[in-house]
Amino acid sequence: MLVRLVVARCQIDYAGRLTAHLPMATRVLMIKADGSVLVHSDGGSYKPLNWMSPPCSLKEATVLDEGGVERIEWTVCGAKSDDTLRILIEEIHHDSRHELGIDPGLQKDGVEKHLQELLAEHPGHLMPGLSLVRREYPTAIGPVDLMCRDQDGVSVAVEVKRRGEIDGVEQLTRYLELLNRDPLLAPVRGIFAAQEIRPQARVLAGDRGITCTVVDYDALRGLDDPTDRLF
Amino acid sequence: MLVRLVVARCQIDYAGRLTAHLPMATRVLMIKADGSVLVHSDGGSYKPLNWMSPPCSLKEATVLDEGGVERIEWTVCGAKSDDTLRILIEEIHHDSRHELGIDPGLQKDGVEKHLQELLAEHPGHLMPGLSLVRREYPTAIGPVDLMCRDQDGVSVAVEVKRRGEIDGVEQLTRYLELLNRDPLLAPVRGIFAAQEIRPQARVLAGDRGITCTVVDYDALRGLDDPTDRLF
């Protein structure tokens, strides 16, 4: 389990699902224990300029460049795919190896699942008088996030998203279409709940008679019993 | 323009759109010139365990930990958002800085745009006798990738994807619905073209009367005039 950090002037060619080329320049190369390679420049975001995903293997060789000069070349080949990454090195500025050990991993809080849980506990936040029938209500085409009833006993299907986009409305539409075929349930209304709803999604929902509700996660969390939470 | 590479035993807390925590362990920290930070473990893919996107600023301070020992703590704050990344360092194994300069950037070939261009030049590949009316045919809900006519003069709307999935079929369905309301165009048929089509997408397309066509990018590229291409 060793990570290798290299800073080098290099030129890179990738061939796989697409073809890509990086001209000669100085970059950071990170080689992980599984042979995977990350090519970073100074800037951009967390995404490398180029990379090779594991499982893969790295081979080092010396080749002659156009000028007849001996150069180091790394060839990284995907173990399962036919992806290849060729790194031609002109000059190495830094080269070090480090033992890291196994990482205990990341603990997360605040994703869609938590939003759904909170709304299941406080359905009245979506609409006054709304009560939960069940979470993950099963249908033939997948589970509805929240199945509820309003104060008049009318069924309400709720689709929960962190960010409400057009395909979330399509999804809820398919559920409503199916649920409304069931005479024991029909009529079923729809609520599209999200922390943020895109304009196009809002328009499409309106067109389909679906109510859009923007949810305040922090406010909901405030209502929640803090002893239940991880943080 | 300096990149800083640090290998350190550290513990990390992130608070922003979600909350995340990394227990104490040895990791690679990459600090770019814009203050952005990447936290990598040995393994995983190109995505860091945790990170901070630019624009942001890093501050170094000494704090006392639970045992009363002096520790280095980095606090990275987003310039526009209220995201914060707190890195508590127990031990530094490596620390170096490197001048990289500006990267010339990545040249790509083989993405959806190229596939659409090639199909626009060779519509007969999708169906014998098909001819192009126009690329990016405008509608009220967005442009149709390719608008064509078959050998009988019937309109055919083509949606091009690199990988054909269910939402691509939904997209084409919306276009067809709209286009078929236009008496000058109707009836309009649909072709869903991709290098790879997922089974569920294929089923949904079949259900909607949409033809699925798997496209061979390399074969198409072979037909194409190589002098037009970048590579």
Add this chain to the structure above:
DNA sequence: CGCTTGATCTCGACT
């Protein structure tokens, strides 16, 4: 500047 769409998406969960 905001919005929409593609991505060598990655990653996890579930069948």
Add this chain to the structure above:
DNA sequence: AGTCGAGGTCAAGCG
């Protein structure tokens, strides 16, 4: 193994 949905998605292109 394949499929599906979420993401602190990121990043490019367009209005």
